[in-house]
Amino acid sequence: MPELPEVETVVRALRQPLIGRTITGVRNDWPRHIGTPTLDELRARIHGCQVKAINRRAKYLVFSLTQGETLIIHLKMSGHLAVVAVTTPSNKYVHTVFELDNGQELRFRDTRKFGRVYLVQDPEQILGKLGPEPLEADFTPEVLQERLNGRTRALKPLLLDQQLIAGVGNIYADEALFYAKLHPTRPANTLSKNEIEALHNAIQKVLRLGIEREGASIELYVKPDGSKGDMQNAVAVFRRTGDPCYDCGRPVERIVLGGRSTHFCSNCQK
Incomplete structure (x- = not known):
């Protein structure tokens, strides 16, 4: 399972191609990938949201969006995120795709299907019980x-x-x-x-x-x-x-x- 350093590496790599982009749609062939809300509600709420920032909390990727929304992704055992051109051949293990406004997509490949996607207005709903960040100054x-x-x-x-x-x-x-x-x-x-x-x-x-x-x-x-x-x-x-x-x-x-x-x-x- 990707741990703090792996997730931090992914976060840093995704900032350049994603910050400032607008999400125009979501495709999904494995509804259980979506932890909350329902797939239909996620599609409706995330449409038109712009990515403002991408950060990490523990092993979660946290995407701060406009319209008061926060997209949270946990890669679990086998998750992989990549931003690619819409014309890039797909992979049978890609189960959730976020379509972007520039002809690219954020693809969530997950061989073992343990990963989860959450869209919330209060990130503490998902992250609230986590312990302190071990690399922060206040972790003494x-x-x-x-x-x-x-x-x-x-x-x-x-x-x-x-x-x-x-x-x-x-x-x-x-x-x-x-x-x-x-x-x-x-x-x-x-x-x-x-x-x-x-x-x-x-x-x-x-x-x-x-x-x-x-x-x-x-x-x-x-x-x-x-x-x-x-x-x-x-x-x-x-x-x-x-x-x-x-x-x-x-x-x-x-x-x-x-x-x-x-x-x-x-x-x-x-």
Whole structure:
């Protein structure tokens, strides 16, 4: 699933071709792609709306439109967005298309059909329960400590909780825990102040690295232009099972924790 760095990369790529454009229509062959409102209502409300801004909140793309509307898209496991000419041959996995006023289209390709599209006037309807943005200035070690206080869950599944911290997923949770030297099964309430600071710094380090490298093309993720990101070539532990740890040389291990593959060095992470 695209995580914070992948979604941020998509947002940055879509701003130039979309901001200032007007949406003139919507095509859809998979109504369940539309989370809210109904497809017919979405078509009626979004027609004639101009794209004013595109931002990211957690793993959501947030399109601020005129007429008080906000278009929100979650890519889920396999979603891909691209702006192409209307004459570009289609793909059988493109299920939602936003027609634009300049002969182009924003196409939402979604192989596994888990992605969702929302059109709301109050973005908090969809985004209101999300945790803090980990790269914002107000996300401090003290904020992280406050959010971990009293929690007995293992660190790895806790970091995936979008109400705790927004945008961290499987790749970057594994990477952050490696750089913080914390074992993924460690109960959150056992961390010292120094360990919390290390985790805070590691979360920000790996997310910034992921953005710098334009995401990790490990499974289905590619950038809007179809090219790959480069974070997969910079991971320390994720999907490196059996390979030597870059710090100590011991084999990277894999376990399933909270239903998710988890990669770590049992020698370096305590």
